[in-house]
Amino acid sequence: MESMEGNGGGRLVVTELSHIKELVRQLEGHLGGSGSPDLCKHLASQIFSVTERSIGMIRSGHFDGHRKRSAAAVAAGDLDSATPSPLSDVSDLPFKATKKRKTSTEKKRHQIRVSSTGGVENPPVDDGHSWRKYGQKEILGAKHPRGYYRCTHRHSQGCMATKQVQRTDEDATVFDVIYHGEHTCVHKAVAAGAGKPETETDTNAAAESRLHDLSSGLTVKIEGLTAPPQQQQGGGGWNAMPPFCLSSPVSGLAPPDQHNPFSAPSTPENRLAAAASSAASPATSDSMAAAPFHQAAAGGGDEAWRDAELQEVVSALVAATTTTATAQPAPATAMVDADLSALDAFEFDPGFTIDITSFFA
């Protein structure tokens, strides 16, 4: 872990720059006239922050990955009340947990913010998984209620993934989605791309094309930590600087169906969303999510974090594209999972991600 030399860092920066490039391209497109000014502003701030980040990387020359300020440490959490089976409801009552480190069954909390452009009544984006709503609660201090969802295959396959969806106070078209756990369910046969054989020879080409029309008229950003170096506020829209954002002009988006505008069964976008949601940053405490501003230090530690996030995102992207390209029946989550564990161990292979830059070129 200490052997991260400048080379890898350089690639990282390159990746960042590619990201910037892409953002600029998008901004360019939006400036053409058909884009909303808000979006342009958003993109601009995005570019700014990413640039800032890159500069920080270059200046610091290296990044030693040490999350010093995770503060919360929260970990906490939940006792393992997840014992769905009545079979074993014995034996876990009085346990003063001095330390419940669930080594293998860790609950992860991934918060992403999803904005769907389109109608006023916009359904949350379909992330490629089927969810069943099991509750809804009014949250104190929040304008909109929070919906509780769990994977449809909870019983059938024991998939314990859950998510919470809630509209942002400021912008009702923006949703905060918090994912818990990971999907262990196996994906059904892909109906949409069924009759779509793809040669494995030019997977890269396929992936590239996928990547190109990968984005639709929605914005997905992963929110790890708060506290951007700059405190841009309220122009119109978001006030938090997201580490990552994907958006593009509304190319032929599916016309509003009767109910679900995003009824596409398995589109690249969905895959991306799913993958992205799987690859979020760890250690986000409740209090953090509730506190948009707070803390001001913009140390190098943050950069390390950013890196990690970026790498995660990139790997997610790669996973998504690969998955889409090969259309493999094997669970996509498996790949992502593997990547995640690698990341967890701080053993990410830089060489793996690098090819993505060529996609953006």
Next chain:
DNA sequence: TGAATTTGACCCTG
């Protein structure tokens, strides 16, 4: 009719 949502009660934690 089976599956998914709605919705208030219930439960757990701080």
Next chain:
DNA sequence: CAGGGTCAAATTCA
């Protein structure tokens, strides 16, 4: 006790 998460009966949906 309040706030947030889950259960489950009733209800709607396909």
